Amino acid sequence: MQKKMMYSFPDDVLEHVFSFIQSDKDRNAVSAVCKLWYEIERWCRRKVFIGNCYAVSPRVVIKRFPEVRSIELKGKPHFADFNLVPDGWGGYVLPWIVEMAGAYPCLEEIRLKRMVVTDESLELIAKSFKNFKVLVLFSCEGFSTDGLAAIAAGCKNLRELDLRESEVDDLSGHWLTHFPETCTSLVSLNISCLGSDEVSFSALERLVGRCPNLKSLRLNRAVTLDKIANILRRAPQLVDFGTGNYASELPPDVLLNLAGAFSSCKELKSLSGFWDVVPAYLPALYSVCSRLTSLNLSYATIQNPEIIKLVSRCPSLQRLLVLDYIEDSGLEALASSCKDLQELRVFPSDPFGGEPHVSLTEQGLVTVSLGCPKLQSILYFCHRMTNAALVTIAQSCPNLTRFRLCIIEPKTADYLTLEPLDVGFGAIVEHCKDLRRLSLSGLLTDRVFEYIGTYAKKLEMLSVAFAGDSDLGLHHVLFGCESLRKLEIRDCPFGDKALLANAAKLETMRSLWMSSCTVSFGACKLLGQKMPRLNVEVIDETEPPDSRPESCPVEKFYIYRSVSGPRFDKPPFVWTMDEEGKIMH
Amino acid sequence: MPNMELQLGLALPTPNMIKGFDLNNHRLDHLKQRGCFSNKSKRSFEQAFGNFKQDGKTKTLLLWSGQPNEEEDHKDQKKTTFSTIDDSNDDEEVEQVVGWPPIKTWRKKIFNQPNGVGGIENNRVADKENGRSIYVKVKMEGVAITRKVDIRLYLSYQTLSNSLITMFSKDKKCGDDDSTRYILTYQDKEGDWLIAGDIPWQSFMRCVQRLKIIRNRD
Numbered sequence: 001m002q003k004k005m006m007y008s009f010p011d012d013v014l015e016h017v018f019s020f021i022q023s024d025k026d027r028n029a030v031s032a033v034c035k036l037w038y039e040i041e042r043w044c045r046r047k048v049f050i051g052n053c054y055a056v057s058p059r060v061v062i063k064r065f066p067e068v069r070s071i072e073l074k075g076k077p078h079f080a081d082f083n084l085v086p087d088g089w090g091g092y093v094l095p096w097i098v099e100m101a102g103a104y105p106c107l108e109e110i111r112l113k114r115m116v117v118t119d120e121s122l123e124l125i126a127k128s129f130k131n132f133k134v135l136v137l138f139s140c141e142g143f144s145t146d147g148l149a150a151i152a153a154g155c156k157n158l159r160e161l162d163l164r165e166s167e168v169d170d171l172s173g174h175w176l177t178h179f180p181e182t183c184t185s186l187v188s189l190n191i192s193c194l195g196s197d198e199v200s201f202s203a204l205e206r207l208v209g210r211c212p213n214l215k216s217l218r219l220n221r222a223v224t225l226d227k228i229a230n231i232l233r234r235a236p237q238l239v240d241f242g243t244g245n246y247a248s249e250l251p252p253d254v255l256l257n258l259a260g261a262f263s264s265c266k267e268l269k270s271l272s273g274f275w276d277v278v279p280a281y282l283p284a285l286y287s288v289c290s291r292l293t294s295l296n297l298s299y300a301t302i303q304n305p306e307i308i309k310l311v312s313r314c315p316s317l318q319r320l321l322v323l324d325y326i327e328d329s330g331l332e333a334l335a336s337s338c339k340d341l342q343e344l345r346v347f348p349s350d351p352f353g354g355e356p357h358v359s360l361t362e363q364g365l366v367t368v369s370l371g372c373p374k375l376q377s378i379l380y381f382c383h384r385m386t387n388a389a390l391v392t393i394a395q396s397c398p399n400l401t402r403f404r405l406c407i408i409e410p411k412t413a414d415y416l417t418l419e420p421l422d423v424g425f426g427a428i429v430e431h432c433k434d435l436r437r438l439s440l441s442g443l444l445t446d447r448v449f450e451y452i453g454t455y456a457k458k459l460e461m462l463s464v465a466f467a468g469d470s471d472l473g474l475h476h477v478l479f480g481c482e483s484l485r486k487l488e489i490r491d492c493p494f495g496d497k498a499l500l501a502n503a504a505k506l507e508t509m510r511s512l513w514m515s516s517c518t519v520s521f522g523a524c525k526l527l528g529q530k531m532p533r534l535n536v537e538v539i540d541e542t543e544p545p546d547s548r549p550e551s552c553p554v555e556k557f558y559i560y561r562s563v564s565g566p567r568f569d570k571p572p573f574v575w576t577m578d579e580e581g582k583i584m585h
Numbered sequence: 586m587p588n589m590e591l592q593l594g595l596a597l598p599t600p601n602m603i604k605g606f607d608l609n610n611h612r613l614d615h616l617k618q619r620g621c622f623s624n625k626s627k628r629s630f631e632q633a634f635g636n637f638k639q640d641g642k643t644k645t646l647l648l649w650s651g652q653p654n655e656e657e658d659h660k661d662q663k664k665t666t667f668s669t670i671d672d673s674n675d676d677e678e679v680e681q682v683v684g685w686p687p688i689k690t691w692r693k694k695i696f697n698q699p700n701g702v703g704g705i706e707n708n709r710v711a712d713k714e715n716g717r718s719i720y721v722k723v724k725m726e727g728v729a730i731t732r733k734v735d736i737r738l739y740l741s742y743q744t745l746s747n748s749l750i751t752m753f754s755k756d757k758k759c760g761d762d763d764s765t766r767y768i769l770t771y772q773d774k775e776g777d778w779l780i781a782g783d784i785p786w787q788s789f790m791r792c793v794q795r796l797k798i799i800r801n802r803d
Contacts, residue, residue, distance in 0.1 A: 082684030139689075165691060193691070298692075349655070351686050351693070357731055381686065408686050439687075465685065492686070 011408045015044050024049055044068060050074070051485075051510050053115065054535065055093060057564040058099035067110045070134075071100070075115035077513045077558055078463075079488055080141065084540055084556070088571040094124075095569075101128035107540055109134035116140070122147030126154025133185075134160040137496055144169035145194075152178035162216075170195035173222070176203040183207070188216040192242050197218070210236040215267075215324025218242030221275045232261035241265070243273035246300070255284060263287035272296035272321075279306040288315035289419055293340075296321040298347050308333040317537065319343040320523055323361040324381065331364035344368060345379040347410060362389040363582040369396040377402040384415045385457040390424025400432040404439035410466035410491075420444055428449030429472060430458070435485075439463040449473035453480025461486040471498040478502035488513040495553075496523035507533055511560040517541075522550030524557055528577020535562045536577040539572070545575055546583050590794070657670050725753045725767075725798040734788050745769075749798065766801040 018041055021027055031041040043400045045072040048061060053178045061068075075091025076085075100107055107129045118138045125132060137143075147167065151161065152175060177200050186207065192200070199222045208214060214235050219228075232238070240420065250258075258281070262268070268288050277300040292314045297307070298321040307322065307330045324346055327335070346364075350357055362385045369375060375397045385407050394400075414421055421442040429435060429452050436458055440448065444467035451462030452459065453476035459485050468474070475498035477487065485543040487509065495518040506512055506527075521538065524545075528536035538545050539556040566576040566584060576584040677723060720733045740743040746769060769781040772795040781789065781796070 079684065081689045082687045083690065119666045165689070167691075347692065348686065348688070351688050355724070355729060355731060381688075406686050410682070410685065463687075465687075491682075 011040055011445060014040050018044055022047075026355045042054050045322060046070060048072070051097070052562075054092075054559050054567050055510070055562045055564070057097045059063040060564060062099060062103040066103070067106075068104055069106060070111075071096075071107070071109065072111040072113075073115060073380060074113040077488065077511065078114075078486070079490070079513055079515070080114055084490065086283055086539065088570075089539075089574065090567065090571065093117050094121045097121045097124045097128070105129065105517070106131060108132060111136040111138070112140055113138040113141065116142040117141050117147070119144055119150070123150040123154075126150045131156075131157060133157055136160065136162040136164070137166045138162075139165045141167040144174070144425035144470075145175040149175035149178040152176065152183075153180065156180075156183065158183065159185055159414040161167065161186070162187040162188055163193050164190050166193050168194055170197050173197060173199040173552065176200045176204070176207065179203070179207050181206075181210070184210050184212070187213050188240075189214070190218040190242070191220050193220065194222070197222060201222060202253045205230060205357060208346040209229050211235075212237070214238065216240035216270075218272060219244040221245050225258070225281065226250060228538035229254070229258045229261035229500065232265055236264045236266055239267050240270035240294075240488050242266060242296075243271070243275075245276055246274045247276035249276045250281070255281060259284040268292075268318075270294035274300035274302075277302050282306060282310055285310070286313060290315065292317055293318040298323055298345065301325065301349065304330050315340075317341055321345040321347070323349045325349055326364075327359045328361055328367065329359070330359075332367050335368045339372060339493065340374060341368070341372040342374050343377040344372075344375065344552075345375050345377075346381060347379075348381040350383070352409065356383040362386055365389065366392050367448050369393040373397060374399065376400060379404045381406045381408060383408050384412065385421060385424070386414045386416050387419065387421055387424035387427075388414075388416070391427040394424075394427035394431040398431050398482075399434065400428070402437040403428055403432065403435060404437070404463070405441055406439065410441070411443045412441075420447070422448040422451065426455070429455040434458055437461045440467055441465065445469050446473040446476070449476040453477055456481055458483050460484065462488070464489045464492055466491045468492045468494060473494050474498035475501065478505045484508075485510045489517060490514070493518055496520055499523060500526065503527055503531055506559055507531065507561050509561065511558065513556075513558050515556040518553045519557065520551050521545045521548065521554050524554055525550065525577045527559065530577055532579055533561055533563070534568055535560055538575045538577065538583070539573055540575060541573040543548040544583065721793055721796055723749060723752075723796040723798070726800055728753065734796070736793060742769075742789075745781075749796075750785050753798065767798050768801050770797050771777055771795065772797075 014037070018027075018030060021030060027041060027045060031038045039446070042064050043066065045065045046068060048065055048068050049072045050056060050061070051074050053073045053075050054217075061347070061541060073093065073096060075093070076089060076575070079085060079193070080089070091114060093112055097110075101124055105128070107132055110125065110132075111134070115137075117137055122143055125135070125329040135151060135155075135158070135293075138575045140163075143166075148161075148163075148168070151158070181512055184416065189207075190247055195474065199220060201223065204219075204223075205227075208217065215238060217231070217235060217238055217240070219242055223231075225244070225246055248388055262284055265288065269291055271285065271288070271292060271294070274297055279302055282302070289310065290313065293316055295311075295314060295317060296319075297310075301323065303325045304327060307326050311326075311330065311334050315337055318340050318492075319342060320334065320338070322330075322345070326346065331346075334344075346360065360382055362382060365378070365380050365382070366389045369392065373396060376399050378393075378397075378400065379402075382405075385405065390405075413419060414424070422445055425438075425440060425444070425448050429438070433455075435456055436461060438452070438456065446469045449472070452462070456462075459481050462477060462481070462484065464487075469493055473492070474489070477484070478498060479502060484505075489512075494514070499519055500523055524536050524538050527534060537558045537560075538554050539558065544553055545552075566578060570576065638791050658701075719736045721736050722731050723734055724731045734745070734748065734752075736745075739748065750768070770778050771789070771793045772778050773792045774794060777796070784792075
């Protein structure tokens with residue numbers, strides 16, 4: 001009996017089989033089977049995700065995957081969101097665009113997060129990729145509306161332009177007029193981050209009117225309420241809508257018109273925006289509420305009872321972003337109305353106020369966890385917490401994959417027992433076996449890290465601040481968390497011991513950020529010397545780190561694995577520890 | 586409750602008058618630690634590795650006595666106040682600790698961005714500015730509860746401060762000096778904290794966002 005060997009299949013059969021394999025992890029596994037599979041796979045990989053743009057150089061990527069159509073890149077460390085990374089640190093996309101312009105003429109999609117994008121980069125994109133379809137700039141900066149004009153004018157088949165949370169130099173609202181009249185392909189347009197300056201509204205209206213496939217439209221604050229009805233009537237097929245300004249002094253018939261416009265959007269499932277919302281106009285939304293699966297009120301300074309009135313009308317809600325004006329009473333209403341809730345984010349309305357001025361406590365979160373067992377993702381800012389509350393939450397929501405709790409004042413203990421919150425977070429990691437992301441806060445000792453190292457086997461990202469007692473804490477995490485990819489730590493008493501003892505672990509992770517801890521310059525040097533596949537970057541804005549004794553702690557450092565060695569675009573305040581024990585700059 | 590004399594001094598503003606509050610700062614601990622390390626880096630790399638072999642048996646490392654470390658910081662550290670008053674000219678809000686709480690910069694701007702479309706701002710609830718109430722929050726240093734006053738009810742700084750004295754004398758902790766002087770400060774539309782009394786009352790009413798009564802440390 002003749003066995004049919006796998007390698008007797010013609011290449012294109014294998015290629016066809018591989019085309020059903022989409023996930024990067026599976027594709028990587030496929031390419032590791034044998035040389036033949038590696039070769040076939042690399043020629044047919046169309047999508048590449050690079051979690052750290054400095055982990056590999058563009059040339060290396062292009063060499064291995066010559067036929068890529070879609071690329072996703074991430075740049076700065078996460079803590080850059082909170083001003084911990086100085087300006088000019090890096091994350092420039094231009095070198096990538098330059099290389100890809102030559103190598104990937106058929107490139108269709110670019111997705112970037114926390115990268116510096118210049119107008120030059122945008123112009124190059126518009127010029128180089130004839131079939132360009134998707135541009136997502138998430139938390140990016142460095143470009144202006146001039147660059148956007150180039151994209152609008154140059155990308156004839158543009159489907160998606162999403163600028164979420166980016167910082168754009170808003171020179172002129174007229175960039176929208178650069179979309180040619182022939183452009184009818186838009187499916188998604190998110191300009192919510194643009195400034196309060198004028199946007200060319202007539203151009204926007206015309207654009208919306210001629211794009212029949214437009215499913216997602218998020219406007220910016222400059223678009224006033226009276227304009228929304230017209231927009232909605234031109235795009236009744238919208239699934240996701242972000243309003244602009246939601247305040248005005250509209251005569252009553254305009255309000256009715258607005259309500260009518262909303263109700264004509266039968267597919268509408270997701271709403272956001274609502275800057276400066278005046279409660280009187282919220283009833284215009286009521287017809288849509290029963291279908292809503294996602295609601296973002298996190299810019300809306302409405303209070304109760306308006307929030308409760310709105311939320312109670314949304315039984316299909318799966319995702320809610322809201323300010324702490326919702327208070328415990330609003331969360332109670334949420335818990336009883338929205339049984340399908342999967343994601344909840346509660347942001348502080350007055351983060352620097354010191355004393356709480358709204359009645360939002362741990363009780364609100366407990367109530368939601370009891371009422372909404374499908375919860376998977378929680379982000380919660382509050383002023384107090386107890387271990388008992390955390391235990392209840394953990395037991396009620398075993399499906400949690402993301403849990404981020406921020407008790408606003410660092411090192412806050414359980415307010416009832418005055419104990420650390422170790423046991424509470426321990427319960428979270430013990431019960432929520434699929435937990436992938438965790439952010440800690442409150443008073444925490446090394447014990448919480450012991451729990452995390454013991455139970456959090458699927459944890460991929462951990463954020464720690466003002467916690468722990470000793471190196472043992474860090475050691476528990478590095479030693480025990482098998483799936484850990486990203487670790488960011490600030491203001492913790494973690495030093496050299498745990499870091500050096502677990503140096504090998506760092507090569508299995510994407511990155512480690514530590515700031516205001518007690519890791520010495522000597523340890524950084526040692527790591528840089530002994531671990532050639534790690535880039536050890538010390539950030540020091542005042543003076544070269546070797547101008548002080550080696551035992552001195554470094555203020556900030558960032559370690560990441562890389563196959564392409566130290567980067568060449570470092571600013572003066574970033575110092576690389578290289579193989580000869582020298583610091584490079 | 587002892588009858589305390591609270592005098593809200595509407596002093597003339599001088600630069601730097603509101604600076605230098607003794608708010609505990611985590612950063613100071615780290616500055617103290619600089620240069621106080623024993624020279625551990627002489628230990629070799631192999632030695633460092635050898636101590637923690639990855640053989641799965643981690644019992645020795647997990648021997649935790651259950652007692653907190655002696656050098657536990659948090660026991661000694663006083664509760665840090667995170668409300669700040671600063672008369673600097675920073676455009677952004679002053680934070681006591683950089684990057685904490687972890688909120689993206691643009692989220693903070695949601696409340697500070699002035700907009701002319703008559704929205705509801707964080708600290709100032711105005712229905713319509715033609716005769717209805719203008720409630721402004723008032724916080725007194727050392728008092729947990731924040732109160733609200735309707736600015737429109739007052740005709741002058743004097744009537745406002747009289748009313749505030751009455752309001753807060755119920756809350757004042759015992760133990761404070763009878764003759765403690767207080768200063769009334771306010772936050773204007775740009776987010777700056779200033780001493781009340783230097784601009785005409787009408788202008789003050791239009792721009793005040795928040796009030797805070799602070800102890801005069803002079």
